[in-house]
Amino acid sequence: MKKRIEREICAESADIVARRLLGCTLVRLIDGERLAGVIVETEAYVGENDLGAHASRGRTARTEVMYGPPGYAYVYLIYGMYDCLNVVACEVGMPHAVLVRAIQPTDGMERMRSNRKGTRTGKRLRDVDIASGPGKLCAAMQIGREFYGHDLVDGDELWIEMGASVSDRDVLVGPRIGIAYAKEWAHAPLRFALRNNPYVSR
DNA sequence: TATACGATCACCT
DNA sequence: GGTGATCGTATAC
Secondary structure: OOOEOOHHHHOOOHHHHHHHHOOOEEEEEEOOEEEEEEEEEEEEEEOOOOOOOHHHHOOOOOOHHHHOOOOEEEEEEEOOOEEEEEEEEOOOOOOEEEEEEEEEEEEOHHHHHHHOOOOOOOOOOOHHHOOOOHHHHHHHHOOOHHHOOOEOOOOOOEEEEOOOOOOHHHEEEEOOOOOHHHHHHHHOOOEEEEOOOOOOOO
């Protein structure tokens, strides 16, 4: 069991935190079994001015957790079907968040694969397809909205561990996905991924 | 109370 | 490359 992240890691602007979380390990403990994977893709949502961010509509019941301290989980339902996991970043009162978009499974891969048996054709999923997207990752790791507000630093069933350091030349930076409506913010370089890693989405 | 739509995914052509 | 599934949230009425 590796060292967990410290809360200060998450206390910066979300773009900094999104970059830092690459290479860290997301861990889910369920029925005594450890499910884990290296974070290989993230996106930053940088507060109320960010037209691509849920917080751009201000403080509501849904966005409330993002206004609190960093290191907590913001989980939301998208398209009526999938849950997505975010790490709250920045300081209290600044609603920043980092969307975890993909992980490279390391522990409990078979259980994660079976958790994704929502597919019709029932074909065996390739390893690279198990958690290569924000909705897929939550399904694979059994992360739902019950984790809204969960502490990812000191929590019990879901937390983040430190990983090997990642050099800048191994990081791909580009525009975020699925926010074409966000005007100038749609192009902002706020998506981060490990270059040439086959476990990233799309 | 009613309605439009989304930080996605899987299947189809 | 296109589209349907499916429901909570924000916003309009």
